Amino acid sequence: MSDGVKFHYDVDGEDFTSAGRASVMVKKTLRELGLSPEIIRKVSVAMYEGEINMVIHAGGGCADVEITENKVIIVLSDHGPGIADVSLAMQEGYSTASDQVRSLGFGAGMGLPNMKRYTDDMVIESEVGKGTTITMTVNINA
Amino acid sequence: MKIVTIKELLSATVLCNEDCLGKHVYSASCSDMMSDVLAYQKEQAVLVTHLVNAQVVRTAEMMDMVCVVFANGKKPTPEMIELANDNEMVLMSTDLSAYESCGILFGNGLKGGHKE
Ligand SMILES: Nc1ncnc2c1ncn2[C@@H]1O[C@H](COP(=O)(O)OP(=O)(O)OP(=O)(O)O)[C@@H](O)[C@H]1O
Numbered sequence: 125m126s127d128g129v130k131f132h133y134d135v136d137g138e139d140f141t142s143a144g145r146a147s148v149m150v151k152k153t154l155r156e157l158g159l160s161p162e163i164i165r166k167v168s169v170a171m172y173e174g175e176i177n178m179v180i181h182a183g184g185g186c187a188d189v190e191i192t193e194n195k196v197i198i199v200l201s202d203h204g205p206g207i208a209d210v211s212l213a214m215q216e217g218y219s220t221a222s223d224q225v226r227s228l229g230f231g232a233g234m235g236l237p238n239m240k241r242y243t244d245d246m247v248i249e250s251e252v253g254k255g256t257t258i259t260m261t262v263n264i265n266a
Numbered sequence: 267m268k269i270v271t272i273k274e275l276l277s278a279t280v281l282c283n284e285d286c287l288g289k290h291v292y293s294a295s296c297s298d299m300m301s302d303v304l305a306y307q308k309e310q311a312v313l314v315t316h317l318v319n320a321q322v323v324r325t326a327e328m329m330d331m332v333c334v335v336f337a338n339g340k341k342p343t344p345e346m347i348e349l350a351n352d353n354e355m356v357l358m359s360t361d362l363s364a365y366e367s368c369g370i371l372f373g374n375g376l377k378g379g380h381k382e
């Protein structure tokens with residue numbers, strides 16, 4: 125199959141206010157490409173959660189999005205602290221967010237479970253002290 | 267329920283996109299934790315919250331929400347209004363608490379959503 129459309133975004137880890145901008149841009153692009161509202165919402169919510177996680181837990185990172193004929197692939201990678209126990213982190217309600225992050229509206233421990241729920245495939249590769257790479261796929265042909 | 271009805275029921279002040287008050291909402295969410303909001307799939311929804319920062323508007327945008335009600339008299343920042351303007355999203359502020367606001371909206375027939 126031929127290569128799809130690819131986008132690369134750097135996610136600034138210092139600026140909480142701008143977190144989510146890459147997801148907003150992807151959402152606009154998917155709209156322009158004429159994808160269905162349901163697919164657009166799945167991709168943008170999953171990517172937004174991942175983008176926020178990179179900012180609040182990992183000091184920023186980068187996002188690569190590829191849109192092919194039958195799927196959208198989102199790769200989020202950071203050089204943050206990594207996730208020691210991925211299955212624990214995947215549990216609803218588990219969060220290591222600080223009180224400061226909670227006061228900003230994050231830290232419910234719902235982000236990773238939401239990412240799993242909104243995508244058709246999600247793979248987390250993480251090494252403590254090195255960083256985390258999350259690859260999510262949303263199929264277009266339902 | 268039309269957005270204008272929400273404004274009237276909650277005696278709210280509309281802060282942007284007055285021209286969108288005729289849009290319909292079919293469900294509502296209430297939380298100060300954005301990932302809780304993102305967990306529930308809703309159509310044409312309104313968000314009731316106490317939280318005031320740019321991520322509230324982005325969260326609502328990701329969920330295709332059409333209106334955010336800030337309870338307890340909280341007011342969005344100019345930057346949030348700008349973000350909402352890009353998306354034709356109505357922001358309003360009510361002096362009622364989130365609890366009272368939701369009670370009134372629910373009592374008038376606006377229901378919750380379901381988890382994806
Ligand atoms: N990119 C990351 N780097 C390091 N740790 C992470 C990363 N993403 C998630 N985690 C860890 O996994 C936990 C669970 O993440 P999850 O997104 O589910 O919840 P949260 O971000 O704490 O809260 P919420 O997403 O509900 O606002 C986090 O608290 C954090 O400890």
Ligand SMILES: [Mg+2]
Nearest residue numbers: 173177235236
């Ligand atoms: Mg999270």
